[in-house]
Amino acid sequence: xxxxxxxxxxxxxxxxxxxxxxxxxxxxxxxxxxxxxxxxxxxxxxxxxxxxxxxxxxxxxxxxxxxxxxxxxxxxxxxxxxxxxxxxxxxxxxxxxxxxxxxxxxxxxxxxxxxxxxxxxxxxxxxxxxxxxxxxxxxxxxxxxxxxxxxxxxxxxxxxxxxxxxxxxxxxxxxxxxxxxxxxxxxxxxxxxxxxxxxxxxxxxxxxxxxxxxxxxxxxxxxxxxxxxxxxxxxxxxxxxxxxxxxxxxxxxxxxxxxxxxxxxxxxxxxxxxxxxxxxxxxxxx
Amino acid sequence: xxxxxxxxxxxxxxxxxxxxxxxxxxxxxxxxxxxxxxxxxxxxxxxxxxxxxxxxxxxxxxxxxxxxxxxxxxxxxxxxxxxxxxxxxxxxxxxxxxxxxxxxxxxxxxxxxxxxxxxxxxxxxxxxxxxxxxxxxxxxxxxxxxxxxxxxxxxxxxxxxxxxxxxxxxxxxxxxxxxxxxxxxxxxxxxxxxxxxxxxxxxxxxxxxxxxxxxxxxxxxxxxxxxxxxxxxxxxxxxxxxxxxxxxxxxxxxxxxxxxxxxxxxxxxxxxxxxxxxxxxxxxxxxxxxxxxxxxxxxxxxxxxxxxxxxxxxxxxxxxxxxxxx
Numbered sequence: 046x047x048x049x050x051x052x053x054x055x056x057x058x059x060x061x062x063x064x065x066x067x068x069x070x071x072x073x074x075x076x077x078x079x080x081x082x083x084x085x086x087x088x089x090x091x092x093x094x095x096x097x098x099x100x101x102x103x104x105x106x107x108x109x110x111x112x113x114x115x116x117x118x119x120x121x122x123x124x125x126x127x128x129x130x131x132x133x134x135x136x137x138x139x140x141x142x143x144x145x146x147x148x149x150x151x152x153x154x155x156x157x158x159x160x161x162x163x164x165x166x167x168x169x170x171x172x173x174x175x176x177x178x179x180x181x182x183x184x185x186x187x188x189x190x191x192x193x194x195x196x197x198x199x200x201x202x203x204x205x206x207x208x209x210x211x212x213x214x215x216x217x218x219x220x221x222x223x224x225x226x227x228x229x230x231x232x233x234x235x236x237x238x239x240x241x242x243x244x245x246x247x248x249x250x251x252x253x254x255x256x257x258x259x260x261x262x263x264x265x266x267x268x269x270x271x272x273x274x275x276x277x278x279x280x281x282x283x284x285x286x287x288x289x290x291x292x293x294x295x296x297x298x299x300x301x302x303x304x305x306x307x308x309x310x311x312x313x314x315x316x317x318x319x320x321x322x323x324x325x326x327x328x329x330x331x
Numbered sequence: 332x333x334x335x336x337x338x339x340x341x342x343x344x345x346x347x348x349x350x351x352x353x354x355x356x357x358x359x360x361x362x363x364x365x366x367x368x369x370x371x372x373x374x375x376x377x378x379x380x381x382x383x384x385x386x387x388x389x390x391x392x393x394x395x396x397x398x399x400x401x402x403x404x405x406x407x408x409x410x411x412x413x414x415x416x417x418x419x420x421x422x423x424x425x426x427x428x429x430x431x432x433x434x435x436x437x438x439x440x441x442x443x444x445x446x447x448x449x450x451x452x453x454x455x456x457x458x459x460x461x462x463x464x465x466x467x468x469x470x471x472x473x474x475x476x477x478x479x480x481x482x483x484x485x486x487x488x489x490x491x492x493x494x495x496x497x498x499x500x501x502x503x504x505x506x507x508x509x510x511x512x513x514x515x516x517x518x519x520x521x522x523x524x525x526x527x528x529x530x531x532x533x534x535x536x537x538x539x540x541x542x543x544x545x546x547x548x549x550x551x552x553x554x555x556x557x558x559x560x561x562x563x564x565x566x567x568x569x570x571x572x573x574x575x576x577x578x579x580x581x582x583x584x585x586x587x588x589x590x591x592x593x594x595x596x597x598x599x600x601x602x603x604x605x606x607x608x609x610x611x612x613x614x615x616x617x618x619x620x621x622x623x624x625x626x627x628x629x630x631x632x633x634x635x636x637x638x639x640x641x642x643x644x645x646x647x648x649x650x651x652x653x654x655x656x657x
Contacts, residue, residue: 131634132637144586
């Protein structure tokens with residue numbers, strides 16, 4: 046019983062984080078057709094900015110987190126304008142420049158903060174006792190903030206005028222231009238939002254894992270898997286598959302071996318590509 | 332992303348250019364074979380060995396990605412996979428390098444066939460995503476099963492490739508020159524033309540009767556087998572294989588070399604591999620800043636010369652010729 050509860054709680058935690066990471070990744074793909082390999086770098090930037098403000102400068106947690114998220118979002122906008130915009134149509138170019146940027150970010154972090162992990166204090170101390178499963182408040186906070194962020198994004202896209210212009214561009218660029226939407230502004234905004242979501246995940250993860258220069262590859266790997274399984278460009282699919290993967294991973298690590306959760310991804314990706322290449326909830330693949 | 336300008340030049344000038352190309356390839360080969368007469372220190376030989384290794388990796392990567400635009404993010408999957416397979420065959424079954432090198436190449440080709448047939452029939456970013464994920468998983472697996480793969484330390488005590496650094500140099504030079512020449516002529520053949528047309532417009536290519544999936548898979552298999560050959564060779568030359576041979580930073584490095592040199596030309600990645608290996612070595616005195624400078628330079632090259640340095644040189648040459656003619 047307690048194992049089940051444990052799997053449920055941990056699965057929800059990782060599922061929520063993967064959702065937060067992959068929603069931004071799939072959003073910018075759906076809207077601008079960009080595979081942003083610097084997505085993991087934004088996550089890393091969020092973690093390091095959080096560490097700098099909180100642990101090095103001693104600024105209040107909430108303010109630090111807000112500053113880190115805004116900083117990451119601005120970095121995303123700058124990357125979009127300076128590096129992606131010049132050749133957005135060329136997929137191979139976008140993949141290469143964003144990868145090069147991710148490596149550059151990694152080296153910048155390495156030079157400034159060194160090769161070793163930087164631990165960040167928990168935002169909240171204490172823990173909740175569910176039966177005999179302990180959940181730290183930090184993990185609870187991570188789940189709650191993830192879900193609030195994803196829900197806020199959802200409401201923003203579905204109800205506000207600006208948000209609707211984002212989904213308009215994703216659905217039909219030409220028609221969106223005809224009704225007076227400026228796609229360049231939409232791309233910039235979407236990239237800012239996408240980076241902010243990755244940054245939020247980074248800020249939240251810093252106390253649970255450490256901030257290290259190579260940390261950008263892990264969320265990228267997860268986001269890739271989530272997006273393939275869920276369906277490219279589909280927000281619903283990303284949420285569904287992130288949660289499923291979170292649970293599947295925890296289930297395997299609890300019941301089989303702590304070493305094998307990543308094999309879940311391999312199997313899931315292969316199954317999806319063979320059986321249903323457009324993903325769980327993707328639009329028809331070409 | 333190909334280099335249509337090269338091909339137009341070839342069509343325009345006809346055989347003369349092809350003969351000149353052959354001559355320059357031969358000249359490069361001669362230079363490589365004679366280099367040890369001047370550079371005879373062990374340090375130089377080992378550095379040049381490293382160049383040969385990276386040239387093989389970057390050129391083989393280029394055959395699929397440079398020509399068709401399907402970006403392979405997991406070249407390390409084949410390099411590390413073949414490196415470790417060769418090491419295990421060597422340590423447990425006593426196979427010598429003359430067997431493990433071909434075995435590594437065949438194994439990598441087989442893996443390429445499997446990964447390719449899952450992903451290359453789909454368009455879109457599936458291929459990029461899956462190659463990245465497979466390499467990441469292989470790296471994880473090497474770290475997890477440390478009783479087989481030696482974990483972080485890897486496996487040491489492999490048989491040497493040849494008994495001397497000079498022997499290593501020549502063997503690697505032969506393999507490298509063979510791969511470069513093979514890939515180059517392949518890329519100029521009708522097979523290369525088909526790949527190039529896939530890169531420019533896959534639907535149109537399909538419409539004109541090219542089985543695009545088959546071409547892409549064959550290119551990927553060839554690319555993988557050369558990477559596997561290089562991986563097995565590297566393992567024996569170092570007498571050691573480590574998990575870094577399957578790490579995503581190696582995949583990225585190979586990709587950067589090909590991109591900086593100029594994708595879709597085979598010759599560009601040769602230049603990129605030599606250049607970045609030597610630049611990387613000469614920046615060693617910079618310590619921690621080395622990789623920062625290196626990655627910033629790569630970003631600048633991609634941003635300002637997205638077709639790579641080879642294209643830049645060629646265009647500069649054309650402009651000079653234009654100036655001289657008035």
